C-alpha cells in the first residue's frame with residue numbers, strides 16, 4: 557500500500573519574456589526558486605499539480621517557458637487553466653508527456669479530477685455542464701477510490717470581499733454533486749494567492765499560495781501580502797484516505 561506524494565505549484569503568472577514582472581517580482585525567477593526548493597526538500601515525489609494562472613500574458617511563449625521549467629524534473633505535470641490562461645494554447649503546448657491537460661489522474665487508490673473552471677472574459681470561474689456531468693459520472697464509477705478534486709477558483713468564501721467577486725460562480729452545483737460522495741476527501745485550489753485550510757463534513761478544503769506574489773487575507777479591498785514569500789504545497793496521500801499536507805514558503809516558514 558503506497559503513499560503518494562504530490563507537489564502543487566499554482567499561479568506562476570509567467571510571461572513570454574523571461575524578465576517579465578508581476579507586481580515587482582520576476583515570475584520566472586520565483587517559480588524556479590520554488591521548484592528548486594521542492595527538489596531539495598520534498599523529492600522524491602510522484603506527480604506535480606499546477607492549478608492555473610500559468611501565463612500572465614496569455615502567450616504561447618509563457619507556456620513554452622513553463623515547459624522548460626518542469627520538463628527535466630522526471631515527473632508527470634498535470635495542469636488545469638485559471639482565469640489568466642489561454643486554454644487553447646494549453647491544449648496545444650501542454651498535452652505531450654510529461655505534461656497533461658485537465659482530465660483525471662489515478663494514483664493507486666486515489667483519483668484526482670482536474671477541473672476546468674476557466675470562463676472566458678471573466679476573472680471568476682464557471683464549471684460548464686459537460687464538466688459537471690463528467691465529474692458526476694466519474695464519481696459514480698469511483699466509489700472505491702479516495703478522491704481529491706483540484707481546480708483554480710475557490711468554491712467557498714475566501715473571507716475577502718474583493719476576491720469573493722471572482723469565485724467559482726456555480727460552486728453550489730459542484731457542492732450538490734460532491735456532497736453525495738463521502739469518499740471525496742479534499743478539494744484543492746489556487747487563485748487566491750494565500751494559504752487556507754479548513755474541514756467541512758470531514759472534507760479537507762485547501763488553498764495554496766502563488767509561486768510569486770501573495771494577497772493579504774481577509775481584507776475588503778485588494779492588498780498585497782508583503783510578508784509572505786513565494787510558496788508551493790506538498791501533499792502525501794495515504795491509502796486510508798488521509799492526507800498530510802503543508803505549505804512550503806520558499807526559504808522560510810512551513811505551515812500545515
Ligand SMILES: [Fe+2]
Pocket residue numbers: 567569609638747748749766
Ligand atoms: Fe493568480
